[in-house]
Amino acid sequence: MSAVAEQTMDNVSDQIREMGKRAKAAYQDLGQAETAAKNKALLTAAARLRDGRDVIKAANEKDMAFGRDKGLSEAMLDRLLLDDARIDAMAAGLEAIAELKDPIGDVMAEWERPNGLKIARVRVPLGVIGIIYESRPNVTADAGALCLKSGNAAILRGGSESIHSSGAIVDCLRAGLKEAGINEDAIQMIPTRDRAAVGALLSLSNYVDVVVPRGGRGLIERVQREARMPVFSHLDGICHVYLDKAADAQKALDIAVNAKMRRTGICGAMETLLVDQAVAADLLPPVMDALIEQGCEIRGDEVVQGLDGRVIPAVEDDWGTEYLEPILSIKTVGGVDDAIDHINRYGSHHTDSIVTEDDPTAEIFLARVDSAIVIRNASTQFADGGEFGMGAEIGISTGRMHARGPVGTEQLTSFKYVVRGTGQTRP
Amino acid sequence: MSAVAEQTMDNVSDQIREMGKRAKAAYQDLGQAETAAKNKALLTAAARLRDGRDVIKAANEKDMAFGRDKGLSEAMLDRLLLDDARIDAMAAGLEAIAELKDPIGDVMAEWERPNGLKIARVRVPLGVIGIIYESRPNVTADAGALCLKSGNAAILRGGSESIHSSGAIVDCLRAGLKEAGINEDAIQMIPTRDRAAVGALLSLSNYVDVVVPRGGRGLIERVQREARMPVFSHLDGICHVYLDKAADAQKALDIAVNAKMRRTGICGAMETLLVDQAVAADLLPPVMDALIEQGCEIRGDEVVQGLDGRVIPAVEDDWGTEYLEPILSIKTVGGVDDAIDHINRYGSHHTDSIVTEDDPTAEIFLARVDSAIVIRNASTQFADGGEFGMGAEIGISTGRMHARGPVGTEQLTSFKYVVRGTGQTRP
Incomplete structure (x- = not known):
């Protein structure tokens, strides 16, 4: 040849x-x-x-x-x-x-x-x-x-x-x-x-x-x-994890860290973490400590900045950026509806996850987030044909026609x- | 309004x-x-x-x-x-x-x-x-x-x-x-x-x-x-019926006449009739009599012309034409392989039917004709979402992506x- x-x-x-x-x-x-x-x-x-x-x-x-x-x-x-x-x-x-x-x-x-x-x-x-x-x-x-x-x-x-x-x-x-x-x-x-x-x-x-x-x-x-x-094809993988007010703290920590840091360069890596403002002060500090310890840069809104002096102010562009690097934007939201609106607006319809113990809230999220893959209580890094049991994949599609997902x-x-x-x- | x-x-x-x-x-x-x-x-x-x-x-x-x-x-x-x-x-x-x-x-x-x-x-x-x-x-x-x-x-x-x-x-x-x-x-x-x-x-x-x-x-x-x-969408409905050498003569007559004449202006109407040359002299005369009696013009190859003086010589363009009128082109072929080659070359990948009592021949035709709808022993005019039991249709697609057929x-x-x-x- x-x-x-x-x-x-x-x-x-x-x-x-x-x-x-x-x-x-x-x-x-x-x-x-x-x-x-x-x-x-x-x-x-x-x-x-x-x-x-x-x-x-x-x-x-x-x-x-x-x-x-x-x-x-x-x-x-x-x-x-x-x-x-x-x-x-x-x-x-x-x-x-x-x-x-x-x-x-x-x-x-x-x-x-x-x-x-x-x-x-x-x-x-x-x-x-x-x-x-x-x-x-x-x-x-x-x-x-x-x-x-x-x-x-x-x-x-x-x-x-x-x-x-x-x-x-x-x-x-x-x-x-x-x-x-x-x-x-x-x-x-x-x-x-x-x-x-x-x-x-x-x-x-x-x-x-x-x-x-x-x-x-x-x-x-x-x-x-x-x-x-x-x-x-998929152009971007701007994947989100949303920590609901009914999130289990340990699952929130495990999933957020894995979704961001397991591999930062793949399309299923989390790029933005959303958190219900009611629980931000409880859930975020351990998550941010673990991420920063592993070398991740955090860019956050004002509430997030107030929780940790190491947080860099996020700008509008951060919400629509696929870093593919150890950088994470974090935003506090008013609840699941806000989270869904944010994801449907800034996301890339690839893979988005909610961490919650509340069934009705989970179902609202799974139904209304308009992405190829929607997840409850697991890492976005499972977005993969092999992990789905499909054996192998030729790629992931974010289009709605014919093939969607792996x-x-x-x-x-x-x-x-x-x-x-x-x-x-x-x- | x-x-x-x-x-x-x-x-x-x-x-x-x-x-x-x-x-x-x-x-x-x-x-x-x-x-x-x-x-x-x-x-x-x-x-x-x-x-x-x-x-x-x-x-x-x-x-x-x-x-x-x-x-x-x-x-x-x-x-x-x-x-x-x-x-x-x-x-x-x-x-x-x-x-x-x-x-x-x-x-x-x-x-x-x-x-x-x-x-x-x-x-x-x-x-x-x-x-x-x-x-x-x-x-x-x-x-x-x-x-x-x-x-x-x-x-x-x-x-x-x-x-x-x-x-x-x-x-x-x-x-x-x-x-x-x-x-x-x-x-x-x-x-x-x-x-x-x-x-x-x-x-x-x-x-x-x-x-x-x-x-x-x-x-x-x-x-x-x-x-x-x-x-x-579908651009054309150049639909075929193929009368195999193992066709039942009554089914051949009923299906050919219905596929052409029930309604000539719909996309599922037959435009070309193919027939195994071995049985052309047996099967075609009653089919052509019935069609001509109902006002259909027949355009045929030399064998077909030899069977009936009313047949007009078909030209190359006839094989790729969607008449949507009471006009039919008829061609004799060497068998099911020839018929399949003709359909895949000149057809529009819409709906094509074989009339045969022979199971292996039928399965070859159904597998290898590359159309949205392939039929054995029934009229092409069944190409319709309502007839398929789908309730209603917005159209018929001849594309291979996402939606195919009704x-x-x-x-x-x-x-x-x-x-x-x-x-x-x-x-």
């Missing part, structure tokens, strides 16, 4: 269109493939990853050299690196996806009409999925495998820094498809660093049914702006109505 | 944006409304339609006068006309929608994780729905009521010829909302004939979550091209994940 990876494209948009056509044709094959064939492809690909680790590491070394020349930060270089442990993890990921239930062919609902027509709603693949992502090469394996399992052809566009690594991984996936007798073009990688390829892919609405961008805000915004097909194999499907009759005509 | 209907808009796009804002605010109210309140609104609106029939007929007379001045055809004028029977039918439609199950709050799936988290996927409304339609004023009642029942705010844009009639109907719907204590702005009508209003609505992606166009090809194409939000109240919903914990934090 590295030969392909270094090729230049004379006419990028023509070549991307050709990839689209081949993907659509391959989908006709993969979309009809038996579960056993798809699993064989996945397991073969996993074996190829393990057996071909030297090839993959050599390809990765080219990317690392390119990254060092380009002056990537140590953190970025670490994201790019593939070592034995990470190759094994990718292979294990493919094996786990082989274990998942095949969603295709599932009868979602079934009923009979008075005239004897039997109607079934049956899951089918979406078609062709474009995935555009940044540096981590393991996304190549995860995304390709999720599409394969759900019967969708994939066109992958990884970060330009990881082009050789991704190419070597795609070779393994395609070898698996071939071994299973499935059209290899069901997984294709765009073999150029040319940025025009992204624009060409996003305009390919005849061949690409949905695009999933994974990466920073710049990438997501570009995709949302330019795509001529539906997009599964996007796993089921969310990568559509359906059709299958009607079985005995000669019925419509009167 | 007629005063409003005649107002001119100084700045259309500002005013449409204001309507969008009001719709979004009203959705917060309607989306949380109890089933009983929504049904009260619908039943009150039905009563207002019946009791206010004189007002409605007077408004309709203004539209009819406008239509006659504009030189509308008799058929168009008939579509526009509201008489007592049609007003009663609209009211009965609202009452039927009140009877439907409320989809909102439905628990679609529910499971518990090993850590004790209880996860439920719960139906919620989509948000704000824009509906753009042509002359028939009864769409105002149907579309408004379906949105209301499914908790979605609606912005209606009817045909310019029906603006007074639609305004009078919207008055009844809003009176119902008011009586039920729900924010009236949950149903709004664009009160101008200015065509710029459509463009303004289609650009309002911050406030309008989905657009449903209903009308001719010109309207659908414009909406698909300009909309900055998802669209539920779009009823369930298809006008999204979902959220509701997670109930007992203090869980993520390790």
Whole structure:
């Protein structure tokens, strides 16, 4: 694949269109493939990853050299690196996806009409999925495998820094498809660093049914702006925890600290803590002590500032900011209605949690907060397909259409109505 | 409303944006409304339609006068006309929608994780729905009521010829909302004939979550091209019936004639008949006799022409044409694989039917024809939300995303994940 990876494209948009056509044709094959064939492809690909680790590491070394020349930060270089442990993890990921239930062919609902027509709603693949992502090469394996399992052809566009690594991984996936007798073009990688390829892919609405961008805000915004097909994405994860006046103090402490500090850089990390003003003086001091001790900066409103001299005044912009860092804004509110209004106004419809022992208050919050995931008495960091038991996810969507929340194999499907009759005509 | 209907808009796009804002605010109210309140609104609106029939007929007379001045055809004028029977039918439609199950709050799936988290996927409304339609004023009642029942705010844009009639109907719907204590702005009508209003609505992606166009090809194409939000639509209904070599001759005759001639102008009408060449000489003559006797023109390939001197030669364009008239193209094919290839290439992914007594052949066809509705041994004219038992439909979608096939109240919903914990934090 590295030969392909270094090729230049004379006419990028023509070549991307050709990839689209081949993907659509391959989908006709993969979309009809038996579960056993798809699993064989996945397991073969996993074996190829393990057996071909030297090839993959050599390809990765080219990317690392390119990254060092380009002056990537140590953190970025670490994201790019593939070592034995990470190759094994990718292979294990493919094996786990082989274990998942095949969603295709599932009868979602079934009923009979008075005239004897039997109607079934049956899951089918979406078609062709474009995935555009940044540096981590393991996304190549995860995304390709999720599409394969759900019967969708994939066109992958990884970060330009990881082009050789991704190419070597795609070779393994395609070898698996071939071994299973499935059209290899069901997984294709765009073999150029040319940025025009992204624009060409996003305009390919005849061949690409949905695009999933994974990466920073710049990438997501570009995709949302330019795509001529539906997009599964989330721009921000401005997640809230609301400490109600009926909150249990220990749960409030545990959940607030975990939601912020377990990992600060993920989309499910809490960015704003809301607290009922009636209990702020009781609940907040231990929470703030623990957070500050762990290196978190606190920005608060006047009430919060009054509780702790280390609190920095929050400004309006803080309520709409996704820090992705050990920084937290804290606001006191008049109660659950206020909290809901704040979340629906400033949040990003991703994941929001209430800590309360009061059932009616919890139900109001769960019903009226307009987010993909609403939680009672647990950390926002559970916002993850794996934690939801979906096996794996290709991303999280904050859109309301089709897929909402973690996007796993089921969310990568559509359906059709299958009607079985005995000669019925419509009167 | 007629005063409003005649107002001119100084700045259309500002005013449409204001309507969008009001719709979004009203959705917060309607989306949380109890089933009983929504049904009260619908039943009150039905009563207002019946009791206010004189007002409605007077408004309709203004539209009819406008239509006659504009030189509308008799058929168009008939579509526009509201008489007592049609007003009663609209009211009965609202009452039927009140009877439907409320989809909102439905628990679609529910499971518990090993850590004790209880996860439920719960139906919620989509948000704000824009509906753009042509002359028939009864769409105002149907579309408004379906949105209301499914908790979605609606912005209606009817045909310019029906603006007074639609305004009078919207008055009844809003009176119902008011009586039920729900924010009236949950149903709004664009009160101008200015065509710029459509463009303004289609650009309002911050406030309008989905657009449903209903009308001719010109309207659908414009909406698909300009909309900055998802669209539920079908451009064409190029529906096929395939007569397999194992078809029952009587079923073949009944289904082919019904699929073409019951109503030729609907999207579920058959436009192309495919037949296995091995049985063409047996099956086609009675089918063609019956069709020609009912006034249908037949365009066929050479084999078909050889069977009947009245057959006109079909050209390539015929295979991709939605006639919506008593015209049928007929093609002989080499078997079910050929038929599937033809349908996936020339069809519009709407509704396609196979007539066969052979189970394996039927299953191949049902699995591999890539259409929203695939049928065995029944007429394509069953492609309808009412016939599917969905109560009512706002349209039929040939898109693969979110809603596919008939779009009823369930298809006008999204979902959220509701997670109930007992203090869980993520390790």
